[in-house]
Amino acid sequence: MMVAPPPIIAVDWIAPVAGAVIAASTIPPLLALYFLRLRRSRRVVAATMHWRRAAEDVRANAPFQRLRLSLLLLLQLLALGLVALAIAQPQVDLGLAGAEKIALLIDRSGSMGAMDGTEATTRLDDAKRQAIDRIRALHGGGLFAGPAPSIMVIAFASEAIVLCPFTDSSAQAIAAIESIEATDELSAIGGGVELARSFAAIGGEDGAASTSVPAVLEVYSDGRIGDLAGLSLRDGERVIFHRIGGEDSPNVGIGAVAVTRLPESPGEVRVFVRVVSWRTSPTKTDLELRVDGRLVAVTPSPVDLGAATQDADTGALLPGQTQAVFPGVQVPAGAVVEVRVTADDLLAADNAARVVAPRLGGLKIALVGRGSFVLRSVIQGMSPASFETFTPEAWNARVAKDPLAPDAFDVVVLEQVTVQSMARGRYLMFGSAPVGTSIVPFGTKEQVVPRSIRSEHPLMQYVNLDDLFVASMTAVAPGSDSDVVVEASEGPMILTLSRGPLTLVYVPFDPIDTEWPFQRSFVNFTANALAWLAAGGLPAADEPLRPGDVAAGRLPAGAQSPRAQFSSGTTAPLSLLEGGRFTLGPLRRAGTATIAWQGGSQTGLSTSIAYAVNMDCQAEGCLDTALGLQLATNSVAAQPSRAASQSVWQWLLLAAALVLLLEWWVWLRRT
Amino acid sequence: MSDPRTVDELLDSRLMAHLDRLDVVSKKIFAGKIHGERRSRRRGQSVEFADFRNYAHGDDLRFVDWNIYARLDRLFLKMFLEEEDLSLVIAVDASASMDFGTPNKMQYARRLAMALGYIGLVNNNRVSLFSFSDDRIERLTGLRGRRRTREMGQWLLQLQPRGEADFTAACRAIALGGQGRGVLLLISDFLFSDGFEKGLRSVAGRGFDVYALQLLAPDEIDPARHGLLGDLRLVDSESAAEVEVTASSAVVQQYRDRLDAHVASLREYCVRRSIAHQVVETSLQLETLLVDYLRRRGLLA
16 A cells, blocks of 8 residues: 655644634625725716616626626735635645644654754754744644644654653643754664554543544654664554755765784784765775774775765665774773774764773683583683683582682683582583572473574574584573573573572583584684673673663672763763662763773772774665655655745735735726 | 917917818808808809899899890890808817817817818808807807908817707707808717707708717727726716726727717718718827818818
């Protein structure tokens, strides 16, 4: 089903009843007065006898000829009609006559930060201004206005938030729009549409019962919205797209950045950069490399960037790309490495990308159990900062002596053993079921193969379990604090558990009994698990975040007065959860966020963790505005900007004044 | 055409030079009061022989035909056609309706009457002028000879159009005015509320050689072309009666049809009574009217 785009020019009447009343109460009297006392110009003629007879003859055949041919009357009727129309306060644009509810969905994603708005403002500023004008037009009827539609304000980027539920207060809606802050997030409108539908269904802020008329969705965006293809309109639902931004907005940005420490010189890193260009012609740009804000390197010559091209199949714009490398830069652990393009463009947020340099040494790992060759080889191959092995008895004795002993290690690997206490710590456990947790063993299963794999989970990055066959596995039932990552028909094959200071990755079978240790996926899984556990069951801090992500981690025991510092210069105190866990965000702007604290012993002298937040230049860097919204089953053309919420009553009054002047001039010429 | 204020402006020298070669022609032979330049049916002392009659006592012996007496021994008296003067009567409508149009009908009537009267005076005709307006009839009679031209002009200049003319009474006054029979020129727009029939009838039966010159202004003939359109309250210049008219194209066309019918009825009435009728649009050059139109109609030669 294709929905025709909204009409280019439609009229919304703010006070139609008042206009009709004025017209009905003035035009008929004018006609009556005209018939009763037509103002005629006086002319002396030689004799009137022929005129009298001629008029009588014509009047006998056309009783309304007087009215039909009176220019003055026509001008007066025209002026009166224009005044009545002005009082009715038509608005040229949206065709929303009868709309009871209007949801304003304002895009605040990264591309809306492009500085191509009018008066050197951002697209978001333009969108907010147009939306406020729209509200004022809808509620600006004054004395003669009829009931204005209820307005809801929703801001959306990677997630949508309701800033103002359906309200009849224009001040409240305008205040909500003015409170919208820019983000560098991706753009997704689905959540906003669902919110609008839900609020329309449950009624307004006063809890009144909803009507059967769905809300009109007015979208203020540049049209670069990621989830449009999955959005369908319901019956009677209307979408009006206010296109914000220019058609040609060249942009150059950093697509990706990564750093690796040099094996031969752990103090140095090699920085890999991918630069993208959305310009339609080839261009060049210099790259700057900064470490903790200090300029340390510049590309010896500008890097060449090809022109953006159009995909022959989809018509989508594909950016020109190139890659660059900064070899051998001395970077301390935890420092923020930033790469910046120097080309001028309209979007600043993607001109820099940052990454946190990985720690110099590896993890502190303890292995409890038999210490099989395979597992030891894998762990030692990861160059851990320290690697100790314990027998189960030695480990139990150590924990009994010092309950905080597990915190001395980033990860404790338990291989086919059961320890007495797992109250705190981070464990990678193979084989035997854990004790004192919500995971309950209930037997043994044989000949098990994975059936369901959550490949998006950090543990499963670059892990392929297609060839995994387990001859015997402990059958367990996960608890409410467990998260199954890989599942077989017989039960979980890999699961995680997070409860207070305890974080556990549990593999209920012995890898030695399978061929998995001989596959690359086992090495990747072990590395993923160790990194994930070391980060407290959260993504590692040295992996860049996207705007909208939440930075989460774990501070060392004894950390005090934690606070968050942002690259924008603002700071905020940070609340710690149980076990030293914290969450920060969502981080909506690109830049860095640093968690700083006092005290703590686990990480030595380090008292801060930095998180890099980079804008997705591939998704938000294309600034060409869309001509319409291509929904799953509909297409909605952009509302012409010239017709967006334009009140025309003042023009009608001006036209009425001009017609009256013309009428006066004609009258003077005749008298 | 500016409003003439002096006699010289009323009849300029160039037009006078053209008019000097013209003469008023009558289709009839009339008896005049004094010897003129025209034949009369009355026997007189001209050189043109008419008839013989028996001598009677007291006859002038100078007119006895002595040759016949020698042959027949009887006295016969020779009779000659007497040449009489022509009475040229010019009646000018000075009602308020004549003070209308561009060019103004009254101004045109003054100039036309002046030109025709001048032709009469130059040719030793007995010229009489009448004007009728507002129930008043003014006259200037007994003009003869070129030297009376200025007097005639002054009289025409002092005419002021006013009121509603009584055409019938004016024609009766002319018919009974004792001007003798001759050529009667009626200069008017013939827009009389009580009609023109009775007036014309009174002069048609008196032996006048009558010419009805109907003056119409271009504004009257095609009012729409001259801006008479729209919602109007038309005021009659004579009676001050008002008529409310929305002058649409249909109404204007109806008016023109009415005017044409009026002119046609006047022409038909005139033809039936041997009255020459000529519509004169005031935009027509006076010289063209005199030298071309009126010569073709036989008034001037």
